[in-house]
Amino acid sequence: MSAPNLSNINSLPFLLVGIPGLETLHIWISIPFCFMYIMTLLGNCTVLLTVRLDASLHEPMYYFMSMLAAIDLIFPTAVVPKMLSVFWLDEREIAFEGCFIQMFFIHTFTAVESGVLLAMSFDRYMAICNPLRYTTILTSSRTTQIGLLSLARGIALMIPLMCLLTSLPYCKTRVIPHSYCEHMAVVELACADPSISNLYSIIVATLLVGSDSIFITFSYSMILRSVLRLSREARLKALSTCGSHIILLFYIGGLLSMYLQMFTLDLDPHTQVLVADFYLTVPPMLNPLIYGIKTKQIRKQMVKLVEQCIGLSISPAD
Numbered sequence: 001m002s003a004p005n006l007s008n009i010n011s012l013p014f015l016l017v018g019i020p021g022l023e024t025l026h027i028w029i030s031i032p033f034c035f036m037y038i039m040t041l042l043g044n045c046t047v048l049l050t051v052r053l054d055a056s057l058h059e060p061m062y063y064f065m066s067m068l069a070a071i072d073l074i075f076p077t078a079v080v081p082k083m084l085s086v087f088w089l090d091e092r093e094i095a096f097e098g099c100f101i102q103m104f105f106i107h108t109f110t111a112v113e114s115g116v117l118l119a120m121s122f123d124r125y126m127a128i129c130n131p132l133r134y135t136t137i138l139t140s141s142r143t144t145q146i147g148l149l150s151l152a153r154g155i156a157l158m159i160p161l162m163c164l165l166t167s168l169p170y171c172k173t174r175v176i177p178h179s180y181c182e183h184m185a186v187v188e189l190a191c192a193d194p195s196i197s198n199l200y201s202i203i204v205a206t207l208l209v210g211s212d213s214i215f216i217t218f219s220y221s222m223i224l225r226s227v228l229r230l231s232r233e234a235r236l237k238a239l240s241t242c243g244s245h246i247i248l249l250f251y252i253g254g255l256l257s258m259y260l261q262m263f264t265l266d267l268d269p270h271t272q273v274l275v276a277d278f279y280l281t282v283p284p285m286l287n288p289l290i291y292g293i294k295t296k297q298i299r300k301q302m303v304k305l306v307e308q309c310i311g312l313s314i315s316p317a318d
Contacts, residue, residue, distance in 0.1 A: 012174055014099050014186070015092045016082075019277075020177045020269040030087035036281045037080040043288030044069040046302060054301045060138040061127070062298070064120045065291050067147050071113045072284035078105035079180045079280050086179060096170075099181040104162050106280065107183070108154040111208055115150030118212045119143075120291075121219040129226045157204050164197040178273050180280075 018026055047069040051057045079102065085091040094102070126134045165183075168190040178185040183201060187194045 011096055013093045013095050014170075014181070014189075015175045016086050016094055016179060016181075017092070017175060017177045018083075018086045018179050019273050022270050026087040030084055033080060033087070033277065033281055034084060036285045037076060037084075040072060040076055040281070040285045040288075043285065044072045047288050047291075047298065048073075050298055050301045057298065057301065058140070060123050060140070060143040061120075063140070063143045063147075064116055064123055065298070067116045067150075068113065068120070068287055068291060071109050071116065072287050075106050075109040075113075076280055076284045078102050078109075083179045083277070094181065099176075099186065100162060100166055103165070103181045103183055103186065104158055106180075107161065108158045111154035111157055112150045114208060114212045115153055116147065118216055119146045119150065121216040125219040125223055128223050157208065161197060161201055161204070164200060165194075168192050168194060168197070177269055179277055182273075182276055 017023070019029055022029065048066055051062045051066045082094065082102070123138060126138055130137075165187065168187070169192055170186075170189045171191040172189050174189070176182070176185050176189065184198075187197060
């Protein structure tokens with residue numbers, strides 16, 4: 001195929017199916033996704049606003065929570081509005097460039113979130129196991145550097161994948177059997193061998209998740225060993241500061257979504273698509289509850305913020 005023809009083909013838009021086999025139920029399926037997206041926006045914006053307004057929360061632990069909240073606003077926003085437009089308005093068309101930009105945001109910020117979760121586990125390790133050096137090691141500037149490093153790592157890992165994917169000719173069909181530009185669903189439309197991009201993606205994802213999981217597990221195992229030596233009251237207090245750092249939902253959901261798309265497991269197409277859709281919408285909705293509201297200091301400030309907002313809203317009537 002000549003370069004001009006390839007260029008013309010790759011400039012054509014893709015068409016998103018939505019949930020294959022469940023097109024007649026799109027309106028009903030959209031209800032939980034719309035609800036989860038609204039809760040995601042409200043929860044994560046509240047965490048960001050609470051940390052921003054309260055000077056007592058300007059510490060590394062809460063900065064990392066703010067980073068997590070910002071990430072959980074970005075990558076669902078790259079997916080859910082377009083998904084809802086498919087469900088509600090049957091607007092299935094997505095530009096070629098827009099499809100890969102959406103894919104880049106999903107994969108990049110998933111990798112960044114993994115890095116932030118790792119940083120949060122290190123923060124708890126230092127606070128509990130080495131408290132005397134906590135303030136000298138985890139300064140505000142160093143916290144910012146860790147966040148930027150996580151972002152740089154995500155971008156650096158995804159740029160080669162995007163280059164591999166956009167260089168493929170997509171001439172089989174323009175129909176993506178998915179509700180967003182899911183990596184493996186798009187690759188299946190290529191009329192060239194995608195084995196290099198597939199190998200790169202599975203190696204990067206497995207190594208990224210594997211290495212981060214190992215370090216996170218090590219951090220919490222060291223925390224557990226340390227708190228077992230404390231008194232019962234001190235042990236409960238220490239565990240409560242990190243007990244909400246649940247990562248299984250994030251990691252298991254991501255790997256399950258990827259492997260279901262990559263390997264044929266005789267599952268219905270709509271099951272694979274729903275697993276991937278819920279992976280992108282459920283964790284961002286739950287993270288403000290897991291990491292924010294269950295943290296005593298943030299919960300207290302949220303209550304204070306709500307009380308202030310209510311007071312302002314009723315003050316003209318007084």
